[in-house]
Amino acid sequence: MEFLAQYKNFINSSITVKTQTFFTSYSGKICLLLLGLIAVSFSSIFIHLGEQDLNPSSVVFSRFWITTVIYGGWIGFRYFRDSNQELDPENSIYSTEQLGQNSLTQNFTWSRDIIIIGIFLGFCFCANQVIWSWSLEHTSIANSTILHNLTPMFTALGAYLFLNQRFDNQFIFGMLVAIVGAISIEVEDLSFGFDRFEGDIAALISALFYSGYLLAIEKLRDKLDIISIVFGCCFIGCILIFPLLLIQGDTLFPHTLSAWLSVIALAVVCQGVGQALIAYCLKTVSSGIVALLHLLCPCFTAIEAWLIFNQSLSIENLLGFTTILIGLYIGLSSSAARK
Numbered sequence: 001m002e003f004l005a006q007y008k009n010f011i012n013s014s015i016t017v018k019t020q021t022f023f024t025s026y027s028g029k030i031c032l033l034l035l036g037l038i039a040v041s042f043s044s045i046f047i048h049l050g051e052q053d054l055n056p057s058s059v060v061f062s063r064f065w066i067t068t069v070i071y072g073g074w075i076g077f078r079y080f081r082d083s084n085q086e087l088d089p090e091n092s093i094y095s096t097e098q099l100g101q102n103s104l105t106q107n108f109t110w111s112r113d114i115i116i117i118g119i120f121l122g123f124c125f126c127a128n129q130v131i132w133s134w135s136l137e138h139t140s141i142a143n144s145t146i147l148h149n150l151t152p153m154f155t156a157l158g159a160y161l162f163l164n165q166r167f168d169n170q171f172i173f174g175m176l177v178a179i180v181g182a183i184s185i186e187v188e189d190l191s192f193g194f195d196r197f198e199g200d201i202a203a204l205i206s207a208l209f210y211s212g213y214l215l216a217i218e219k220l221r222d223k224l225d226i227i228s229i230v231f232g233c234c235f236i237g238c239i240l241i242f243p244l245l246l247i248q249g250d251t252l253f254p255h256t257l258s259a260w261l262s263v264i265a266l267a268v269v270c271q272g273v274g275q276a277l278i279a280y281c282l283k284t285v286s287s288g289i290v291a292l293l294h295l296l297c298p299c300f301t302a303i304e305a306w307l308i309f310n311q312s313l314s315i316e317n318l319l320g321f322t323t324i325l326i327g328l329y330i331g332l333s334s335s336a337a338r339k
Helices: 002-024 026-041 043-050 056-087 096-101 112-138 141-148 151-162 169-189 194-220 226-248 257-281 287-308 315-332
Strands: none
Touching: 026 043, 026 257, 026 287, 043 056, 043 257, 043 287, 056 112, 056 226, 056 257, 112 141, 112 194, 112 226, 141 169, 141 194, 151 169, 151 194, 151 287, 169 287, 169 315, 194 226, 194 257, 194 287, 226 257, 287 315
């Protein structure tokens, strides 16, 4: 019996070590990033359901304040836990090593640069959400999606200019192939007209802001833990969008159960899980790769709509998915894919 107990402990410890090694490796981070993107891809569905009762700005505000409350509670728990550890380290269930090595809740020191980048982060994500929602009201979904899918180009350019990252020709070619695949998914619904020009420009600007959001997270990941990044982003987003709600006279909170469930799912699944996993991976995976893999989101969303709403998938959709995968393979296999 003692031998079996020792063998069981050995197996459990081996599995734990292998699991920790996998999720801290580059391949493990890519898998976590894909899980995060799957979670984020549900945002279109939750936003669509939420906007049946709320205005777009109210949906964004609900997404921010719910996530702020959840992560604020987590930060409060962390502070209480660390205080107990300092007062009574012998009886604490957390070891000093565990507290120091947890990448979710590592200690950090505030500085002026961190505060400035944090404000920039919250502004970029808030602007991205509000402007993209506005663009969907002033242009077609196809136009908005196609222009928003240009995010990898802006992100790669920003990483080159501000983070001193270099991308080889193979990565650039793979990125262009993947972007062509993403555009081909919506190209059959593409429409032109001067009356849609403002909405098209807004979609392009929203892509630029999302690139800034990814670059800011990558810059902060060496200085802040994930919980603080997500909390700070959503808290700043609440402050920025609240005056807009007052000016527009929009409602602050949902009025129906379905709307509540939609915005809670949006906050928990898409923001609390999806964006947190993306932020976690940005310490190892460059923002250019993250933006490139974001092109999978239309694929995931289309599959989810097919499963949930029984929406059909055309041959053009499948060809677009295949082209995206080919582009991603070319880009990820380049030497520039790793930091």
